[in-house]
Amino acid sequence: MSFDVDVKKTLGHHVVKARFTAPAGLTVLSGPSGVGKTSVLNMMAGLLRPDEGRVSIGGDILFDAREAIDLPAHRRRLGYVFQDGRLFPHLRVRANLLYGHRLARPQYRWMSLEEVVSFLGIGHLLDRWPNGLSGGEAQRVAIGRALLSGARALLLDEPLASIDPARRGEIMDVILRIRDELGLPIVYVTHDPAEADRLATRRVEITPSSL
């Protein structure tokens, strides 16, 4: 299974353009701040509508401007860890984690709450409200929520940005395991060369394009 992306979108005066294939394995998406990495992930996830182009995964067309195909976000089955957290403030951590899990068909679920909780080290947070969490705690919960949703591909936008080195190593191990055992395409945005070196099976550089 592989992700094929070819999109173009004008945001204000800025043009975001990307064309790449992300096969099973981990594709690191990099590029200067503001170049459009998050926008590309949003277009893949169905949260931002490209002006032109096509997004498909394993032959399934998610978006095609010419054929007027635009699969809504909730049918795309992509696990997305946002750059800005976005936990559900009215649900406790446990309910946040299980939100997508409950919606996924059982055969699609490839991870259990227990596993996620143990490797993210968030067992003590399960009954807490998102509001009091530290930056790193919230980020870990967001990662867990995406992993539990039974997605067929992952979109991770600087997922380890505010996580301490020790925990970061553990989480990277799990991401490696997912990458190697499940054969999912993982698109991973990071600015950290060390992270990229350790995780990437493929690298894509988004470059600024002018009108």
Next chain:
Amino acid sequence: MSFDVDVKKTLGHHVVKARFTAPAGLTVLSGPSGVGKTSVLNMMAGLLRPDEGRVSIGGDILFDAREAIDLPAHRRRLGYVFQDGRLFPHLRVRANLLYGHRLARPQYRWMSLEEVVSFLGIGHLLDRWPNGLSGGEAQRVAIGRALLSGARALLLDEPLASIDPARRGEIMDVILRIRDELGLPIVYVTHDPAEADRLATRRVEITPSSL
């Protein structure tokens, strides 16, 4: 001028405790996710009231539980870059940057809008609303806003987390210049060892404490 911090605060079941001195120069505050780094900065800034202890800067007492001193946040003159951005959504980037600058007495201002804009590379963003900014763009604006406020010390909570390596290097250079030329105490939270190695003149580790 130096920061003296000795605080204790119970948050839910968690106890945050820290005691350190941050002299002129850059003190890196580290510790595992959720240990209380952000909480310590909040207590220094006057946004979270310690249960016990004392915070002073250059002999000026900002907080003293026993003497019931608690200087309000707006009189502390500390430039704070938050882990979670917090730009003013109803003001354009320029007005965000100038918010604290206008409030500072002229003799306290040690940086101009032009300088900040040029080294953060945000000149093209000045007339934009915060809402459309990318993660890294927003973070740079937040850094600029704090630097422009004429503060007598800086509190930086993972300020470079979502900024690309090229820009990161430039910003670190400026922070080094500020550190060395202005002799301000800078308290800097980061999980990145490379950042810490390059910037720190002093390191403080916050460790979990039990009740």
Next chain:
Amino acid sequence: RERGPLVLAAASLQEALTAAADAWAAEGHAPPLLSFAASSALARQIEAGGPADLFLSADEPWMDAITAKGLVRRGTRASFLTNRLVLVAPASSKGMLTIRRGFPLARALGAGRLAMADPASVPAGRYGKAALAAMGVWPTLSNRIAAAENVRAALAMVERRQAPYGIVYETDARATRAVRIVGVFPDSSHPPIAYPLALLTRSTHAEAEGFRRFLLSPKAKAIFHRYGFGAR
């Protein structure tokens, strides 16, 4: 408990009609349901097809209006009560005035206003305006009126000394000790003040006609009399 006929009645009849209905119920009949509101509101409810049994209006025009629409049972309409129009002042006031042609009401008001029901729309106000016109003083008073939503509100203004004088029905003036009657307008100075009643076309209640007859009976008249109404 059995439900008596539904009677829609002008608000100013509230106390007297309640007493009459009690007397009727005391004779062993089911107590009528009495709904008091402005005559205009009640008439509109009847026009809209509201299933009521009796209508007691504060003046003739609204009864005319529903009669014209065929909503009144033929031969059941009767003007059964009369009232008088009086000039009142707060009980504590001293001024003396005699109602006659050209009497100096405007001067007596000083800087104050004359409280009365809205002369443009409310029945009591229209009678009052006619009476003042007949006395030849309306031109000097027309811009000195405090027009109230109904008679009772006008009365309240005098009771609370917001207005030095007011024009209300005799029945209203008699119901409170906070005002004194300065004078009575002659019956000839305004159209006859008559409260018509009628059985409605949509009436289905078996005792509706009985209650109507009771209201016209000497026994009921005595009750209304106690509250200051005249009866025909």
Next chain:
Amino acid sequence: MMLSADEWDIVRLSLKVSLAAVLTTLPFAFALGWLLARGRFPGKLLLDAAVHLPLVLPPVVIGWLLLLAFGPAGPVGGLLERWLGFTVMFRWTGAAIAAGIMALPLMVRAIRLSIEAVDHRIEDAARTLGASPAYCFWTILLPLSLPGVATAFILGFARSIGEFGATITFVSNIPGETRTLSIAIYSALQIPGADAAVWRLALISIGLSLGALLISEALSRRLRSGRSGHVL
């Protein structure tokens, strides 16, 4: 303060009318608030204006319009009666309709304000987790706009308790059916010297809504506990 049996009846009726009004209006108010906050369609401004009508026109006019529509001779009322054998004229259900209509604009505005304050990025996150628009609505948008729903509830309830003009015009002032607290207060105001009764009834009204307020504040405090503010 001990209530008489009559007063208890009035209280019970007022509670029934107000709760029925608010609870049945709530879903419509939410739908309208949502449409006005999120929808883009031609005629949105007209819908917006229509929702405000009960606020802009004097209540008696609304009552009259309801009478024209829901009266047995009106288009809606006629259908209701012919097809369902159901009439709202002179019934508590009519009073609830009047109260609900009068409360509608307040409720819609409060809910709309809350929906507009919901961060749509939270909803986006739910969508990527597989939530259909409907599921997203129930699990994210609705709970996050509960402050507006709570405000809508309390404003609507208070407005219903205080509603009088539309009710008396539409369904009259019938003891046990449409004579709510506010109408009872109005009636008492019509009787000179009945100030004590007015005060009693007014205090009861105040007590009722104080109770509703207490409950709603307690609920929304529980709701907010531990989860105020947005999360990184």
Next chain:
Amino acid sequence: MMLSADEWDIVRLSLKVSLAAVLTTLPFAFALGWLLARGRFPGKLLLDAAVHLPLVLPPVVIGWLLLLAFGPAGPVGGLLERWLGFTVMFRWTGAAIAAGIMALPLMVRAIRLSIEAVDHRIEDAARTLGASPAYCFWTILLPLSLPGVATAFILGFARSIGEFGATITFVSNIPGETRTLSIAIYSALQIPGADAAVWRLALISIGLSLGALLISEALSRRLRSGRSGHVL
């Protein structure tokens, strides 16, 4: 639709009364909304309840209470008159007071809802930049709660245009002073066969508030442009 000179006068008066009511009430409403959203003090619940009173009690009762307070014999009215030679009885200023009081609870609730939705962390950021609580209020809290202020404005304006019961009870129905659109409509409703006049006046009311709505929506659209949602 051409308006007659009389109708123009009524429209002008209604606009004057409503705008005066809303604009003078706005600062009080904001202060109260802020206190109720942010304050912690004993008696907060009582204040909350007091703010809701004009909603809970029938408007005529509020008018009556205003009469007691502001009438020449009342505590406030007496002082106003003795010290400032200023009376609101039978004046358009009194109508504005009545309208403002009736609009108050709606305005307070809308503003409170908006203030509660402001993320206090944004204010914290302003504090660290040297903003005193007062400066923070003007530059952060107030602008961020503008949606609530806009809603308060439009609800208050609409409520003022529609206000009738408290106004007529408090300051009567005096052409050119207190005879607002709603009161004129009410008067016309009292007269059999004056339905055409009622419709005309009602349409004018609707037009006025449609205008206000258009303006407020246009303003708040400009306000929102480009800056919806919270920022990382």
